Amino acid sequence: MFTGSIPALVTPFTADGSFAEKPFRDFVEWQIAEGSSALVPCGTTGESATMDFAEHFEVVRICVDQARGRVPVIAGAGSNDTRIAIKNAQAAKQAGADCALMVPPYYNRPSQEGIFQHFAAVAEACDLPVMLYNVPGRTVTDILPDTMGRLVKAYPQIFVAVKDATGSLTRVSQQRAACGPDWCQLSGNDETAIAFTATGGVGCVxxxxxxxxxxxxxxxxxxxxxxxxxxxxxxxxxxxxxxAMFADASPGPAKYAVSKVIPGFPTALRLPMTPANEAARAAVDAAMAAAGI
Incomplete structure (x- = not known):
């Protein structure tokens, strides 16, 4: 369902911390023109953890409106509260998203059965397709391949893809075995995307x-x-x-880098995230020069 390069979009904020709609619309337009195959608003890189419900899905709605069906929009929508996850999936659908990106419950540390029941409840309550987002480094919780396979087999029309940020390349083959060879697997790590694809992946968020x-x-x-x-x-x-994108806490380096490519792009972050430090900015500058950007 999804392939290619899919940016997890940064969210521009003004100096007073409010959402900067015009720069965001321009950013979406640029991403499409440059060849991105889908867009992810309000993911981790988009600072979704600092947004309230209304603002979160307004950003999704604006992304959908600007994309105008030219590329799919995959809306960040996860929660560690199953009731909120359901509400988020329904709001993503109402905002016009093509798919919801959903992490397993974080902090709570549910069992594999709890993870399955969490996502099953979402699937029963909303028919919007879901891209599972497995990122144990942030959530602590890990969707094991057998659990993923259970979800795909029980709800094949809902669970359509995974963004795998486990960092384990063996997971690609394990998930092919559990979910089928046509299961859509996207790398959640840029640096290993080439190896991820060689073992069965089809793109990168x-x-x-x-x-x-x-x-x-x-x-x-x-x-x-x-x-x-x-x-x-x-x-x-x-x-x-x-x-360099992770030379300091993300998305500080990414926002700094975007401002170098798009002059005037807002670099403000919401606490507890802070701007990229001097060493990270130097790493970004050197990496951009090396890439000819």
Missing amino acids: SVTANVAPRLCAEFQAALAEGNYAKALTYQDTLFALHT
Whole structure:
């Protein structure tokens, strides 16, 4: 259902902390023009954890409105409270999103049965397709392959893809075995996307694509063609930038980098996130220069 380079969009805020709609609309337009194959508003990189419900889904609605059906919109919608997760999925559908991106419950640390029942409740309450987002480094909770397989088999029309940010490349094969060879798997880590694709992935939900959407799209196109020699040249070009995006707490470096590509793009972050430190900015500058950006 989803392939290619899919940016996890940063959210621009004004100096007083409010959502900056015009820069966001322009950013969405630029991403589409540069070849991004779908868009993720209000994910981790979009600082969704600092948004209230109304603002969160207003940002999703604006992304949908600006995209105008040219690319799919995958709305961040997860929660550690099943009731809120259901409400979020329903709001994402009402806002016009094509899919919801949903992490398993964080902090609570449910069992695998609890994870299954959480997502089953979402599926029973809302028919919007869901991209599972497995990122144990942030949630502590890990959707194991067998649990993923249970969800896909029980609700094949709902659970359509996974953004895998486990960092474990063996998961791709394990998830193919549990969910079927056609299961849509997207890397959640830019730096390992080339290896992820070689074992069965079909794209990447990318932080780097905020800054270098065309290069990331061309990289994914080379992978889709099976041209790994060409893809490796893109990997070498982009690797330092992938690393620099996390040289300080994300999305500080990403917002700084976007402001270098799009002059005037707002770099404000909401606490507890803070601007990229001097060393991170230097790493971003060097990586962008190395990539020819």
